[in-house]
Amino acid sequence: MNEYIRMSKKPLACVVLAAGKGSRMKSDTDKVLHMLAGKPMIKWLLGTLAQLSPEKIIVVTAPDMEEVQAACAPHTIAIQQEANGTGGAVKAALSVLDGFDGDVLIALGDCPLVSLQTFSDLIDSRGDAGFSVLGTVMNDPTGYGRLVLDEQGIVQKIVEEKDASDEERQIQIINTGVFCVDGKYLADWLGKIEPSNAQGEYYLTDLPKIAACDGKICSAIATLDPSEVMGCNTKADLAVLESVLQNRLRHEALLDGVQMVDPATVYFNFDTKIAPGVMIEPNVFFGSDVSVEAGVHIKAFSHIEGAYIKSGAIIGPFARLRPGADIGEDVKVGNFVEVKKSTIGKGSKINHLAYVGDCEMGENVNFSAGAITVNYDGYDKHKTIIGAGAMVGSNVNLVAPITVGESAFLAAGSTLSKDVPADALAVAREPVKIHKGWAAKYRAGKEKKGLS
Numbered sequence: 181m182n183e184y185i186r187m188s189k190k191p192l193a194c195v196v197l198a199a200g201k202g203s204r205m206k207s208d209t210d211k212v213l214h215m216l217a218g219k220p221m222i223k224w225l226l227g228t229l230a231q232l233s234p235e236k237i238i239v240v241t242a243p244d245m246e247e248v249q250a251a252c253a254p255h256t257i258a259i260q261q262e263a264n265g266t267g268g269a270v271k272a273a274l275s276v277l278d279g280f281d282g283d284v285l286i287a288l289g290d291c292p293l294v295s296l297q298t299f300s301d302l303i304d305s306r307g308d309a310g311f312s313v314l315g316t317v318m319n320d321p322t323g324y325g326r327l328v329l330d331e332q333g334i335v336q337k338i339v340e341e342k343d344a345s346d347e348e349r350q351i352q353i354i355n356t357g358v359f360c361v362d363g364k365y366l367a368d369w370l371g372k373i374e375p376s377n378a379q380g381e382y383y384l385t386d387l388p389k390i391a392a393c394d395g396k397i398c399s400a401i402a403t404l405d406p407s408e409v410m411g412c413n414t415k416a417d418l419a420v421l422e423s424v425l426q427n428r429l430r431h432e433a434l435l436d437g438v439q440m441v442d443p444a445t446v447y448f449n450f451d452t453k454i455a456p457g458v459m460i461e462p463n464v465f466f467g468s469d470v471s472v473e474a475g476v477h478i479k480a481f482s483h484i485e486g487a488y489i490k491s492g493a494i495i496g497p498f499a500r501l502r503p504g505a506d507i508g509e510d511v512k513v514g515n516f517v518e519v520k521k522s523t524i525g526k527g528s529k530i531n532h533l534a535y536v537g538d539c540e541m542g543e544n545v546n547f548s549a550g551a552i553t554v555n556y557d558g559y560d561k562h563k564t565i566i567g568a569g570a571m572v573g574s575n576v577n578l579v580a581p582i583t584v585g586e587s588a589f590l591a592a593g594s595t596l597s598k599d600v601p602a603d604a605l606a607v608a609r610e611p612v613k614i615h616k617g618w619a620a621k622y623r624a625g626k627e628k629k630g631l632s
Contacts, residue, residue: 194286195284195286197269198212213248221412224425234285235280238276239255239257240270243261266357267370271382284362285302293424293425295403295408299358301401305360310361311399312360312399312401313355313398315354316402326354327353327354327402340385451470452466455476458474461496463481464483465482467485476494477493482497486502487505489507492509493512499513500517501518504520505519508523511524511526511528515533517530517533519536519537527544528542535552542566542567545570548572554577554580564584567588570585571587574593576594578596585599588605
């Protein structure tokens with residue numbers, strides 16, 4: 181966690197604007213609930229805001245956004261009854277802010293990657309100003325509103341591109357829509373915003389001229405990293421945000437001592453826990469709830485979710501660990517092996533082409549190629565228990581529920597549905613029948629028929 185402490189000691193409240201439906205996402209899922217590294221984008225934002233230690237966080241939604249409201253619990257929800265602009269959205273939060281005269285930070289629910297440092301700097305920059313606005317510098321600001329500053333860096337106005345003069349369009353500092361406002365004036369200033377635009381909506385961008393009438397200035401800061409203030413309106417935007425976030429997670433992992441051959445091809449979940457000293461080869465995907473201890477080697481093209489991997493294990497290449505996979509020390513899970521809801525004891529080997537599901541496997545078991553636990557009968561899942569030191573031959577089918585004793589040998593090609601005692605040999609296959617000369621006679625018959 182970032183240990184930065186904001187300089188401002190004023191009380192802080194945060195208002196998150198999350199009422200947008202996100203129709204351009206072309207999805208039944210509300211925009212701010214779309215996932216980034218396995219977590220809804222709005223939860224990334226709320227997590228960052230919580231680190232600012234605000235007195236309250238208020239999330240503004242539309243009336244029928246129950247899923248968003250549930251995702252934002254336990255924070256206060258305010259309802260924007262009418263979709264009438266950003267000013268209207270903040271107005272919806274005023275009843276919760278009644279009497280609050282500290283800093284009011286206004287953030288956007290679809291702009292989830294603003295850093296703690298940037299939020300802190302924005303709050304500190306307000307000082308005695310009426311409010312402050314966050315900008316960013318873009319080489320090509322086409323399509324964005326501009327911050328028009330005077331020589332002292334004070335915001336004179338925020339102008340939308342369609343309303344900007346040719347000179348104003350050359351400005352490269354754009355408005356991100358993130359503000360910090362003096363709570364004493366917020367309600368009064370919001371009441372003075374007029375819906376004088378073509379859309380008939382109330383916009384926060386009118387605040388500089390309104391504040392100026394009360395002798396209050398608008399200060400500004402600009403982050404030099406546009407990616408952290410990127411909003412999300414389409415699935416294409418979502419993909420870019422995912423890329424930005426994954427790069428952050430990769431960088432953090434590298435700094436923590438995780439080795440990656442090709443970091444750009446490794447994908448983390450928000451809760452992935454990788455210890456220092458782990459080696460990760462290219463094209464590895466981590467789903468939710470994965471913990472990896474030091475000294476593990478994860479080979480290329482492995483997919484891991486819901487798994488705990490203990491030290492010294494070697495996973496992959498082309499391995500799949502599903503939820504409930506508990507991989508012991510020095511275990512080898514090789515290529516084209518799938519493990520699900522199973523505990524694999526220390527030193528056991530499942531080197532290739534195998535399935536282990538609903539299994540309790542002891543230490544130093546050899547689970548050979550093509551062997552599987554037959555855990556599903558079409559209705560229920562059943563458990564397989566394999567004792568320490570057992571040898572499971574190639575293409576063995578263990579029909580659960582079944583227990584294999586310690587150091588037992590299971591002959592290749594066997595299908596077993598009865599328990600096998602310790603130190604026993606189990607063979608369950610048809611005797612080989614050999615008909616000498618059969619193949620030659622068969623071919624001769626086929627050739628003769630072909631000549632007739």
